Each structure stands twice: as structure tokens, then as C-alpha cells.
Amino acid sequence: MKDIYNRYSEYLKEHYGCRVYKLPVNIPVSCPNRTGGLSGCTYCDEKGAGFDSLSGIFSVAEQLSKNIDYIGKKYKAEKFTAYFQNFTNTFLPVDEFKKYIEEACINGIVEIDISTRPDCIRSEYLNAMKDISDKYNVEITVELGLQSINPHTLKKINRGHTLAEFIDAALEIKKYGFKVCTHLILNLPWDDIDDCIEAAKIISVIGVDFAKLHSLYIAENTVMAREYSSGAFEICSLDEYADRVIEFLRYLSPDICIERIVSRAPKENTLFANWSRSTWFVRDYIENKMRMNGFFQGELFNYAGGSAVRRFFKN
Numbered sequence: 124m125k126d127i128y129n130r131y132s133e134y135l136k137e138h139y140g141c142r143v144y145k146l147p148v149n150i151p152v153s154c155p156n157r158t159g160g161l162s163g164c165t166y167c168d169e170k171g172a173g174f175d176s177l178s179g180i181f182s183v184a185e186q187l188s189k190n191i192d193y194i195g196k197k198y199k200a201e202k203f204t205a206y207f208q209n210f211t212n213t214f215l216p217v218d219e220f221k222k223y224i225e226e227a228c229i230n231g232i233v234e235i236d237i238s239t240r241p242d243c244i245r246s247e248y249l250n251a252m253k254d255i256s257d258k259y260n261v262e263i264t265v266e267l268g269l270q271s272i273n274p275h276t277l278k279k280i281n282r283g284h285t286l287a288e289f290i291d292a293a294l295e296i297k298k299y300g301f302k303v304c305t306h307l308i309l310n311l312p313w314d315d316i317d318d319c320i321e322a323a324k325i326i327s328v329i330g331v332d333f334a335k336l337h338s339l340y341i342a343e344n345t346v347m348a349r350e351y352s353s354g355a356f357e358i359c360s361l362d363e364y365a366d367r368v369i370e371f372l373r374y375l376s377p378d379i380c381i382e383r384i385v386s387r388a389p390k391e392n393t394l395f396a397n398w399s400r401s402t403w404f405v406r407d408y409i410e411n412k413m414r415m416n417g418f419f420q421g422e423l424f425n426y427a428g429g430s431a432v433r434r435f436f437k438n
């Protein structure tokens with residue numbers, strides 16, 4: 124690794140031999156944490172996780188074709204990932220799920236990324252993905268929201284699952300040869316830097332492939348917005364966020380590729396987003412701090428494989 128961290132964009136170029144563009148896809152799906160009287164994660168707004176994808180009124184193939192046409196012409200792109208981004212994409216009867224995923228296997232799509240929750244992984248869905256992957260020669264990545272490894276924080280933000288479900292799901296997905304991407308929010312007010320370091324260690328030892336780091340933003344009309352407005356918590360400074368990201372990366376396995384280190388937060392309808400700075404400002408702030416201190420991903424990845432007894436084995 125020549126860079127300060129292992130960038131996902133570089134991985135894609137090396138793996139597919141060219142730049143691969145990720146195209147968001149919406150399907151009519153909900154989330155188990157927002158149904159049956161459950162109120163969802165406290166930071167979740169009405170639109171789910173994605174705010175910039177084409178509306179769900181177009182079919183999967185139409186959404187992708189429109190985007191492929193536009194991006195293909197604009198950037199002379201040839202290879203694309205279909206990214207099922209919003210809500211919990213495996214919270215559907217398995218036949219419906221399979222139909223939507225299969226619809227995405229059009230010319231130019233080399234990979235399918237499926238965003239879901241750790242408590243929505245079952246062998247029926249993984250088998251369906253395997254069938255499609257084999258039939259159409261597409262790779263599969265499953266994106267799992269974990270957000271925090273701290274059980275108290277997970278309760279506080281009403282995630283509705285614990286770390287155990289995440290580990291179970293990630294190990295199950297890996298058995299099928301699919302890639303796993305983990306989403307974490309590193310500035311949750313109830314976490315501290317030790318939680319971030321432990322998160323890096325856990326996803327490293329279970330063999331996660333990619334990580335997406337988010338900076339918490341507070342959307343209007345959410346439970347968290349009400350808590351924030353009432354002064355129930357404060358969000359750490361940008362400098363503290365940078366330190367959390369940097370320590371996370373120093374402890375992370377050098378093999379894990381990083382998709383992002385800060386959220387692309389919407390500007391409108393938020394009470395707090397990226398310390399009122401642009402995504403690029405926050406990213407550069409963190410990267411410059413790493414460079415200035417000579418820090419890099421994986422420099423403290425020394426805890427796996429029996430670290431205490433390693434001293435007895437010279438070779």
C-alpha cells in the first residue's frame with residue numbers, strides 16, 4: 124500500500140482494469156426496524172439511507188439504463204455496479220428479491236451491491252444471490268450497516284440488532300464468496316475513540332473486505348433531531364472526528380479497502396452536517412493530519428494471530 128490508506132477506487136481499477144461507476148437503484152422496500160410499530164434508528168429520516176438516487180417509480184432496468192447512458196457518454200465508462208442502496212433490500216419475499224436483483228444484470232453491470240441490515244441475512248437470500256452471480260457472471264458485495272460496536276450505543280440509537288448479528292451475518296456472507304462492506308458512524312456521541320479502535324479490530328479479524336465511514340448528520344424531523352435540539356447530547360469536534368478516523372485506520376487491517384471517510388451529507392433539512400464544511404474539506408483535513416504525523420492504515424494491525432506468544436516464534 125503506497126498511499127496513507129487503501130482506497131476502494133484504486134481497488135476497483137486494479138480488480139476490473141478500469142474505473143467502475145456505482146449506480147444507485149431504488150426498489151419498493153422498507154425496513155424491519157421501521158415496520159410493525161417500530162420507530163427505526165433514531166437518526167433515520169423518511170427517505171431511508173439514500174437521498175440522491177432515481178425514484179422507485181422506474182423499473183430496476185430502466186433506472187440503470189438511464190444512468191448507464193448518461194454516465195457512459197459523459198465519462199466514456201464501460202463497467203458499472205448496481206447499488207441497491209435504500210432501506211433494507213433483503214426485507215422482501217425471496218422471490219421478489221431475486222427478481223429485482225436479476226433485473227439488474229444488464230449489459231455493463233459487473234457487480235451488484237446490496238445494502239441491508241445484519242439481522243436480514245438468511246441462507247435463502249444468499250443462495251438466490253449465488254444463483255444470479257453464477258448465471259450472469261456478476262460479483263456480489265453485501266453492505267451491512269453496523270454503525271457502532273458498542274451495545275449501549277446501539278440501544279441508544281435504536282438499531283434493533285447487536286454486534287452478534289453483524290458477526291453472524293458477515294461470516295455467513297463470506298462463506299458464499301461474496302464481499303462484505305461495513306458501514307460505521309465514527310462520531311456517534313455515545314462512543315469514544317476506544318469504540319472506534321475496537322470496531323477496526325473486529326472487522327479486521329472477521330475478514331471484512333470494505334469499510335464505509337460516516338460522519339453523523341442530523342436530519343430534521345427525526346428522533347435524534349429532537350434530542351439534539353433539546354441539548355440531550357453534543358457532537359464531537361471535527362478534530363476529534365479526525366482523530367477517531369485516524370486511529371480506526373491505524374488499527375485496521377491494511378487489506379480492507381476504504382470507500383469513504385466522511386459522509387456525503389445533504390445540505391438541506393439538516394440540523395447538523397459535517398461541521399458546516401464540505402465533504403472534501405473534512406476528507407482533506409483528515410488526510411492532511413495523517414500525512415503530517417506519518418500515520419497510515421494498518422500500522423497498528425498487530426493484534427491478530429496470538430500477539431502475546433508471537434515473541435516465542437522468531438520466524
Ligand code: SF4
Pocket residue numbers: 154155156157162163164166167168171172209210211240268
Ligand atoms: S436500518 Fe436503515 S432504513 Fe432501517 S431504520 Fe435504520 S437507518 Fe432507517
